[in-house]
Amino acid sequence: MNTEHPHPAAPVLPAMLAEEIPPGVQEVILPNGERALAYSTGPTNPPPAPAAPATPVAQPIPAWAKSTALLAPTVGGGIAIAAVGLSAAAPGLVAVSHVLWSAVAAIAAGGTVAAVVIGRVRARLTAAQRPHITQHVTATGLFGRANGTINHR
Structure with missing residues (x-):
């Protein structure tokens, strides 16, 4: 027997x-x-809280707070200067936009005129080079034999 x-x-x-x-x-x-x-x-039972000091101890200012405080007036000043610059440049920007639209219209009109002129010049050059062919055909009677001449000029 197992006694274990x-x-x-x-x-x-x-x-x-x-x-x-x-x-x-x-x-x-x-x-x-x-x-x-x-x-x-x-x-x-929570552990006992440490006794508060009688006078508050000054905490150092974090680095991120310092850089944010230094960047805020810089960014604000940059935005203000940009606004002043845009307001001063507004009349000039309007004039530039009118000049650009006029230039676009002139380019479009010039392109149309150039296409028409090139088409006419091409037509004259090809007409001068094309041979003029004339043909004369004569026949006598209802069932007569036809005779003709072809001229290339």
Whole structure:
């Protein structure tokens, strides 16, 4: 017969020091005498707050706050100067836009005129080079033989 216990005994762990136990966990003794760690379900006592100093201690200003404070007037001033520049340049910008539209219209009209002139010159050049062909055909009687001449000039 096997007299061994069906389940081996749990290994014996060394006891933890009170400083090693995390907050919210406490050591309990089970009914069979074993010690175990358990989460506390009741309210835990918070650690005492450190005593507030009598006088407030000056905190250093973070670097991001310093750079933001230095950049804010610079960016605002740049926007203001840009607005003044645009308002001063507005009449000139309107005049430039009129000049640009006039230039576009002149280019379009010039292109149309150039196309018409080139078409007419091309027609005259090809007409001068094309041969003029004339043909004279004569025939006598209803069933007579036809005679003709072709002239290339």
